[in-house]
Amino acid sequence: MSADALYQEIILDHYRRPHHKGLRAPYDIEVHHTNPTCGDEITLRVRLRGSGDETVVEDVSYDGDGCSISQASTSIMADLLVGATVAEGLEVEAEFHRLMLGLGQVAPDVDRLADAVALAGVARYPARVKCALLGWLAWKDAVVQVLGTRPATGEPTP
Amino acid sequence: MSADALYQEIILDHYRRPHHKGLRAPYDIEVHHTNPTCGDEITLRVRLRGSGDETVVEDVSYDGDGCSISQASTSIMADLLVGATVAEGLEVEAEFHRLMLGLGQVAPDVDRLADAVALAGVARYPARVKCALLGWLAWKDAVVQVLGTRPATGEPTP
Amino acid sequence: MTQASASPGTGGAPGYDVEAVRKDFPALDRLVHGDRPLVYLDSAATSQKPRAVLEAVEDFYLRHNANVHRGVHTLAEEATGLYEQARDSVARFINAPDRDTVVFTKNSTEAINLVAFTMMLADPPYRVGPGDEILVTEMEHHSNLVPWQLLAQRTGARLRWLGITDSGRLDLSRLDELLTPATTIVAVVHVSNILGTINPVTEIARRAHEVGALVLVDASQSAPHLPLDVSTLGADLVAFTGHKMCAPTGIGVLWGRREVLEALPPFLGGGEMIDTVTMESATYAALPHKYEAGTPPIAEAIGLGAAVTYLTGVGMPAIAAHEHQVTAYALGALAELPGLRIIGPSTPVDRGSAVSFVMDGIHPHDVGQLLDFAGVAVRVGHHCARPVCSRFGLPSTTRASFGLYTTTGEVDALVAGLRRVREVFG
Amino acid sequence: MTQASASPGTGGAPGYDVEAVRKDFPALDRLVHGDRPLVYLDSAATSQKPRAVLEAVEDFYLRHNANVHRGVHTLAEEATGLYEQARDSVARFINAPDRDTVVFTKNSTEAINLVAFTMMLADPPYRVGPGDEILVTEMEHHSNLVPWQLLAQRTGARLRWLGITDSGRLDLSRLDELLTPATTIVAVVHVSNILGTINPVTEIARRAHEVGALVLVDASQSAPHLPLDVSTLGADLVAFTGHKMCAPTGIGVLWGRREVLEALPPFLGGGEMIDTVTMESATYAALPHKYEAGTPPIAEAIGLGAAVTYLTGVGMPAIAAHEHQVTAYALGALAELPGLRIIGPSTPVDRGSAVSFVMDGIHPHDVGQLLDFAGVAVRVGHHCARPVCSRFGLPSTTRASFGLYTTTGEVDALVAGLRRVREVFG
Ligand SMILES: Cc1ncc(COP(=O)(O)O)c(C=O)c1O
């Protein structure tokens, strides 16, 4: 594996010009995750719309510190989440997680992961996998928390 | 080194028929020493006669448990001590100790050590050195204790 | 590595090719006292090492040596991978349901002390304090006795123990009386290193759990010799040590149920065991790192991984069967020597492969020394189980102990050596 | 083994033949990412091992492997002899007046925890209790910080610390204020693993002794790099770790003044550390065995003995001079890179061979990863000294660290790699 294969142009682009970055209001839930071994951190806000199966991610905003992999991964994730249903958002998280833990042996689902496919190479670097997952774990946590605090049948966000 | 060189006939003789063995009274001092790693133990009694530089070992009696090396070594020691002055007894102890710690590189003083020369081979077996020394350390300890309790100018033993 | 093949070995269990196994252990070719082939009957003290283990360690140092965790460079990733794979191998070897419950220590002794210290510092219900009771047995190795004595002294708890019968078995008749609601922990040896007895630890654990006690099993002498399955053993905590099971020195294992290891507080503080640190305080890493402060014995863990892989390749059931047969053969042969008394079970039933004995009128030191001149390496002394010697009124014993590479021919050499000892000492 | 010869080396100190030294370290020939020669700049995490050490360990396992102490058979005598000779070698290496004050542990971390735990359990004056104070510094590795935090929490003592100046030195201005009659122990790092600072430990010890405190020096990063003389250092206790000084993993050392080690109570309980044992209680062995419970890391200690013999052969003053020169060269070359900031002393005065830095706008993970692709192995993160990172407002740094085998050519490779990192990340 070479530097270029890990640091694909698409990753560097997201890192240099992250999408959806910056914290915005209103939001339904804010979570804060850290990666104590490398000091990386993220604050993630999620704004939902609709209810039940129809719940859609209206906005994802975030701020934080981290390496190019974690920053690009979060930026790519935000692109994938905004406009998707929560269910779709969880599915893509599951798919991405599977890819990251596959030690480079798992073929990515290109349709579903879109730009996130560029991160496939990270799976071969166990020490970097947690960088790539930082934002995604925050997302999953946010969903668990917000669905825990909102009735499952779902009143619309006030 | 062979078994015969370590277990010389003279050692086996002392082991089978130890000299001066058994505890006798009267005595000036009794000491008890153990070798915790192998469970060996000895009780040693010393009876002195005379005073000052003239103090002579009148009797050495002992009882205990131990391997052939420790038993034979004590028997040989008793032979050397009985009738000697305390000063001579300490000298022979020093000489024997030097031999034992010499890792087989030290030539024994045959005149002074007499039968104890048969134990020279033990010095090559660090784990057995403490067996050979058990009785001797008890002797040295006994002298230190008894000279500590008797005036240095030396009243004769009552 | 050697798979047990179908060709007949020298004695031992049918189908077990002990000569092929022996070829994997270069140290067995050693000569002592000039020209005497080494007859190594001291495996209970430490085992010899197969080439596969030495090669795994050497390969690590020659190609992958780096500190583990947190590195992004190639060697650090490789070292981390090898170290954590070793944990996976050990988890499989003991059938641990959860690899994160396998904690690497430096030996059994540290593993046991880890539990004793953390129980001193724990919250209830695991905290040991005044009025609590600790139950051990008279058969323990000092490493599973002294930590509990110290714990009792340091906390005001009371140390109690199960005795030993004349035939060298645990005396379970007082078990119900000794197990009380005050019992916080029962620490018991699986296979005695001095008597050879295999103890009914599953039954003891069942009854200990009825009174709510934790159960620690010292598997130092079982892991190398018998199939060990922590998922059915019944213990909450299991300790064993690498150097007795074909691995390097400097590595041991504490396995524990996740719930217990999570509830106990950290032991040693330092690098690797933390989550985040400020000057005032720290939070602690998840299992297993919580208990692995500092740079771990990396090469040694990798060696242990290779060792359990090797043992699994030969087959633990096959090893157990082979050793059983060698032990039975030895018990039979020793019984015929006049003036020799076995200390411990004299039949091969529920019995490991350590055989202690005394010879009338001949001190164990002399027995051991004369055997050594004949090339036969046995251990003499109290074998770090002095209370067992005291129980039998002995200062010490001679112990022959066998391993996967021991042959009945070596037992014959022992017996011949003992005959010669008798000749010399009459 | 290589003696430093008079032929010119690649950079470094005059007369030091670094290429000859490198030939002793087979791992340095490794290629990574296909065809990239390894440039190993991570010696502060762990050193590579010279062939002499690997051979000493292998020779032990192939020819002398047995458990130590108490054996009368040939291998046991040989193993014991080799193990105790290793202690002699280490005693000579640190100029310890008394070989029995050299205690083998599994690493520095255990050595430091041994002191922290035994001070919790000691009698006065060494006992740490409520109201007592423990003085550390903000520059400590977690292994010399967390044990003292835990000791403070467990005993009610108060943890205090010396800060760090902007230039990466210990701020001694408050030393007199922080040292009080309540100070029971001062624990201070000799050479910082993250900043590279060499601390004035002799002066600190002198002042600590005036208030009656014990002084522990964490010499993990000095023992491998500088002549270390415990007889003049001023410390009461010194900890260091084998794997950073050319020895195997799994071995460390606690040296202590006899009086202190004798006064502190036992730590781990078990085999080898006892004198005699009954079921109720035990008496303890004399130093050093009192602190060496269980089967020690035998092969690892023998490896450490070979390592210090190797280092002495090359010459610690020559190694220190060589590393000083490489460090000076690196500080100069790094200073020329735009947007790179050294964290720690920027001149080679009173400075060890670890150099931490950050690059504007580029995360250390990315720096480390891209360097790795170029074959350059550096460490990134908080280097187990998170409070130092916090002090400088950083989540992490990149650290290049040098050893006796590092060349200025390798520093050039680092600098070239960093230029390429800047190209990629702009
Ligand atoms: C300054 C310092 N102290 C302590 C340690 C801990 O050493 P070990 O992890 O070998 O216990 C290290 C290295 O990790 C260190 O650099």
Ligand SMILES: Cc1ncc(COP(=O)(O)O)c(C=O)c1O
């Ligand atoms: C039954 C038993 N428990 C514990 C130990 C201690 O093992 P280690 O010395 O490797 O810590 C031993 C062996 O020495 C043993 O035989």
